[in-house]
Amino acid sequence: MAKLILNRLSKSFGGGKPAVNDVSMTIREGGFLALLGPSGCGKTTVLRMIAGFEQPSDGAILLGERVLADAGSMVPPERRNMAMVFQSYALWPHMTVAENTGYPLKVRGITGERYRRKVMDALATVRLDAYAERRPSELSGGQRQRVALARCLVTEPDVVLLDEPLANLDRHLRQEMEETFREFHATSGATMVYVTHDQAEAMALATDVAVMSEGRLLQMAPPAELYARPEGRLVGSLVGQGAIVSLKIPEAAPRALDWEMLKTAMRAEEGISPLSDILVRPQDVLQDAEGIACRVSSILYEGERYALRLTLPDGQALRAYSREPAALGAIYPIAIRSAWRL
Amino acid sequence: MLSALPLGRLAYTGIISSLKGDMWPLLSDPALWQAVGNTLSTSFFGMLISLSIGGGFALALTLCNIRGKSLLSFLFMLPMMIPPQVTALSWIGMTGPSSTLLKAIGLAPPLGSAQPLYSIFGISLLLGVQHAPLVYLSLRSGLLALPQDGIEAAKLSGASSWRVLKDIILPLSMPGLIAGAAIAFVSGVGNFGISAILGIPASIFTLPTLIYSRFSSFGGSTFGDIAMLSGMIAIISVLGLAIQERAMKGRDYRIIGLSGKAATFQLGGWRLVVEALLWLSILIILVAPLTALVASSLAPAYGVPLTLKTATIHAYEEILFRQAVTRTAFINSLFLATVTSLCLLLVTVLTAYFLVRGKSRFMFLLSALVDIPYALPGVVISVSYVLLFAAPIPLVGITLYGTLWIILLAYFSSFFAVSLKPMVSAFTQFDPVLEEAARLSGAGFWRRMKDIILPLVGPAAGASVILVFLIACNELTVSALLWSAGTQTLGVVIYNLDDSGSFDLASALSVLVVAMVIVLMLLLELLGRKLPKGVVPWRN
Numbered sequence: 113m114a115k116l117i118l119n120r121l122s123k124s125f126g127g128g129k130p131a132v133n134d135v136s137m138t139i140r141e142g143g144f145l146a147l148l149g150p151s152g153c154g155k156t157t158v159l160r161m162i163a164g165f166e167q168p169s170d171g172a173i174l175l176g177e178r179v180l181a182d183a184g185s186m187v188p189p190e191r192r193n194m195a196m197v198f199q200s201y202a203l204w205p206h207m208t209v210a211e212n213t214g215y216p217l218k219v220r221g222i223t224g225e226r227y228r229r230k231v232m233d234a235l236a237t238v239r240l241d242a243y244a245e246r247r248p249s250e251l252s253g254g255q256r257q258r259v260a261l262a263r264c265l266v267t268e269p270d271v272v273l274l275d276e277p278l279a280n281l282d283r284h285l286r287q288e289m290e291e292t293f294r295e296f297h298a299t300s301g302a303t304m305v306y307v308t309h310d311q312a313e314a315m316a317l318a319t320d321v322a323v324m325s326e327g328r329l330l331q332m333a334p335p336a337e338l339y340a341r342p343e344g345r346l347v348g349s350l351v352g353q354g355a356i357v358s359l360k361i362p363e364a365a366p367r368a369l370d371w372e373m374l375k376t377a378m379r380a381e382e383g384i385s386p387l388s389d390i391l392v393r394p395q396d397v398l399q400d401a402e403g404i405a406c407r408v409s410s411i412l413y414e415g416e417r418y419a420l421r422l423t424l425p426d427g428q429a430l431r432a433y434s435r436e437p438a439a440l441g442a443i444y445p446i447a448i449r450s451a452w453r454l
Numbered sequence: 455m456l457s458a459l460p461l462g463r464l465a466y467t468g469i470i471s472s473l474k475g476d477m478w479p480l481l482s483d484p485a486l487w488q489a490v491g492n493t494l495s496t497s498f499f500g501m502l503i504s505l506s507i508g509g510g511f512a513l514a515l516t517l518c519n520i521r522g523k524s525l526l527s528f529l530f531m532l533p534m535m536i537p538p539q540v541t542a543l544s545w546i547g548m549t550g551p552s553s554t555l556l557k558a559i560g561l562a563p564p565l566g567s568a569q570p571l572y573s574i575f576g577i578s579l580l581l582g583v584q585h586a587p588l589v590y591l592s593l594r595s596g597l598l599a600l601p602q603d604g605i606e607a608a609k610l611s612g613a614s615s616w617r618v619l620k621d622i623i624l625p626l627s628m629p630g631l632i633a634g635a636a637i638a639f640v641s642g643v644g645n646f647g648i649s650a651i652l653g654i655p656a657s658i659f660t661l662p663t664l665i666y667s668r669f670s671s672f673g674g675s676t677f678g679d680i681a682m683l684s685g686m687i688a689i690i691s692v693l694g695l696a697i698q699e700r701a702m703k704g705r706d707y708r709i710i711g712l713s714g715k716a717a718t719f720q721l722g723g724w725r726l727v728v729e730a731l732l733w734l735s736i737l738i739i740l741v742a743p744l745t746a747l748v749a750s751s752l753a754p755a756y757g758v759p760l761t762l763k764t765a766t767i768h769a770y771e772e773i774l775f776r777q778a779v780t781r782t783a784f785i786n787s788l789f790l791a792t793v794t795s796l797c798l799l800l801v802t803v804l805t806a807y808f809l810v811r812g813k814s815r816f817m818f819l820l821s822a823l824v825d826i827p828y829a830l831p832g833v834v835i836s837v838s839y840v841l842l843f844a845a846p847i848p849l850v851g852i853t854l855y856g857t858l859w860i861i862l863l864a865y866f867s868s869f870f871a872v873s874l875k876p877m878v879s880a881f882t883q884f885d886p887v888l889e890e891a892a893r894l895s896g897a898g899f900w901r902r903m904k905d906i907i908l909p910l911v912g913p914a915a916g917a918s919v920i921l922v923f924l925i926a927c928n929e930l931t932v933s934a935l936l937w938s939a940g941t942q943t944l945g946v947v948i949y950n951l952d953d954s955g956s957f958d959l960a961s962a963l964s965v966l967v968v969a970m971v972i973v974l975m976l977l978l979e980l981l982g983r984k985l986p987k988g989v990v991p992w993r994n
Contacts, residue, residue: 163890165890189894190894192894193896195895196891198887204891204892204906205910215892219895219896219905263891
């Protein structure tokens with residue numbers, strides 16, 4: 113195993129904007145990378161290029177020293193020692209659960225006792241050993257997904273690719289499968305690349321998250337850093353809850369802003385500083401009688417708390433949490449504990 | 455190769471002979487224009503009859519709450535699969551003064567009165583019956599895509615059932631109706647079996663039968679003449695298809711929204727009436743002619759009344775055990791049909807795979823070339839093969855003409871599309887991720903073919919084999935021009951038996967052929983339960 117390197121990778125499907133545009137990243141050995149972005153951002157195309165189903169128009173994909181693909185040549189998928197969990201599971205309806213799981217072994221010429229043991233081990237890992245002789249059509253969605261995962265386990269692949277594997281499951285099953293993926297990553301030690309448009313899923317599972325938009329890589333960082341220090345408006349709006357307001361902040365100010373600086377900026381009538389985008393997380397917006405008077409524009413009960421939408425005196429919107437209900441249209445004075453300049 | 459080369463040769467001979475000036479005697483020949491007129495009128499009236507029968511059945515069976523739909527649908531599809539010359543024979547056996555059936559029940563017209571089917575009207579009627587299932591299929595696929603909610607929305611807007619039919623269903627089913635009409639017309643233009651059996655005795659020639667008779671009375675200008683005649687058929691067919699294109703323009707009603715459940719009309723008290731009408735039509739277009747055919751085959755001699763006492767299986771003994779030519783024909787037809795269906799399957803599995811998966815522009819060209827023989831009548835194909843292989847092949851010096859191999863080659867190009875269509879629809883419904891998963895498992899192309907692709911498209915492949923076998927086994931148009939002594943096919947033998955006056959033997963052979971058709975269709979029907987949509991034409 114070795115690290116997976118994407119070097120200035122581009123892909124265009126003829127005409128118009130390229131689907132993937134100059135993406136470079138290094139996924140460390142044993143890492144778990146989540147490719148996060150809205151639909152159509154090119155994340156699935158990146159995954160399919162790593163798998164070998166698409167050839168890059170430019171740039172290269174390397175696994176350690178070995179060039180897997182560039183614009184001129186390409187190692188076919190069947191010789192990459194990778195495995196993939198597809199969104200639609202891609203189980204072969206004419207084979208049993210055990211045959212589906214064991215197919216990669218069969219192709220590699222592994223037979224007999226060794227074959228049987230490996231298949232049963234893989235099925236045991238996903239707790240499906242009792243279902244070995246069933247057909248995929250007799251299984252539920254979550255069970256099918258686990259068969260697909262067992263098929264990945266069975267050959268110890270260098271890289272495991274997951275294409276929105278939880279998109280077709282209900283919420284309860286998702287949590288269970290997230291747990292299974294985490295276990296799988298911990299025990300197998302395989303490098304994993306996980307495509308999703310659900311930021312909560314990405315944050316919960318991955319060791320690194322890469323945010324993409326319109327074919328470009330915007331930021332790649334561990335989840336906590338991505339949450340605390342997002343780069344740019346798009347990443348800020350995509351990762352976690354929050355409101356983005358425009359304030360006049362001196363250019364020399366640090367990126368992490370405290371209440372003193374925010375208060376000054378919000379109260380300044382005329383400033384010479386240019387407008388900056390400021391990300392304010394709702395948990396940092398506190399009720400404070402001394403603070404800035406906002407008006408409550410909507411209130412939503414979420415069970416453990418109330419989610420408020422506030423309007424600043426200049427008309428911009430903020431979000432806040434409150435333990436107590438607030439009247440619609442009431443004055444709600446606030447202070448902001450901290451904020452991040454995007 | 456199989457489609458481009460012969461057609462190129464056809465065009466070449468046609469152009470050469472028209473340049474030499476052979477065109478003028480032909481063009482000034484009144485027989486030609488008579489034949490063009492006959493072809494156009496029989497195909498046009500046949501198309502109208504197909505439209506009314508096929509359209510009625512499609513509306514009733516698709517949209518209404520009729521009982522026994524699948525049985526009715528199966529019976530209605532039978533005429534399409536029964537060879538046209540057999541259809542013609544059975545209808546002759548049903549009508550006219552010497553009908554065994556009518557005699558047996560004492561309804562025969564007096565001797566000496568004319569057989570009413572030996573006329574333009576008779577040819578049109580039978581063409582209409584033969585091709586009504588084509589209209590039915592084409593209209594039905596459109597009707598099935600009509601969403602129930604669209605019709606419910608119209609009803610909630612206050613429209614009565616008739617208004618819904620007029621304002622929603624008919625406009626939306628126009629594309630299917632137009633396409634069906636075009637197919638029925640083109641099939642009528644190229645039909646040889648019906649116009650030969652009904653037309654030649656009354657000296658009513660259509661273009662395909664004119665080619666046949668010119669070919670029989672071989673002369674110096676024959677090749678040029680038949681090339682030009684089949685060129686004419688091609689032109690008429692292409693014109694028909696062009697009119698269809700024209701009529702289709704601006705009618706791209708792609709159905710929006712889910713078409714989950716097909717729409718259904720509750721007929722209420724009318725249901726019995728409609729059901730009775732449908733069964734009556736089946737009786738007239740299928741049951742009665744086939745009964746007549748069986749009756750004629752059991753009659754001791756043509757024209758002798760059939761009773762329980764006079765009934766004899768002499769004709770069956772004759773064709774099965776005494777006549778060497780029928781045995782040869784059985785062997786030839788079975789051989790041709792088996793080889794054609796199996797060889798084509800090998801080619802079409804790969805072709806369909808690359809057509810569906812492939813992205814290169816070359817594929818569009820290939821699919822167009824493959825569709826040409828489908829739109830062109832079989833006569834044109836066989837004439838091009840005659841022209842291509844009449845002389846020994848250069849370099850190798852082998853003469854194909856007069857052997858079974860030339861028929862086989864012509865079958866390959868005629869039935870390629872028939873074999874390809876089920877495979878293409880199977881591959882379009884085949885989720886590519888199943889194959890991608892196998893690639894990542896490490897399986898190379900042939901390995902994937904064997905382990906994943908073939909098992910999954912297997913049922914469709916079986917259906918494709920049976921369909922081609924069925925059609926090839928009963929085929930007459932192509933082999934009528936390409937046969938010679940020893941290479942007769944079943945179609946040719948039935949035609950020749952009738953032509954030489956052995957009506958009872960022709961009927962007996964036809965009965966066997968129909969029985970074979972029904973068995974094969976039942977086999978397809980059974981197989982159809984496991985097949986993806988659109989593989990067996992009459993199932994959905």
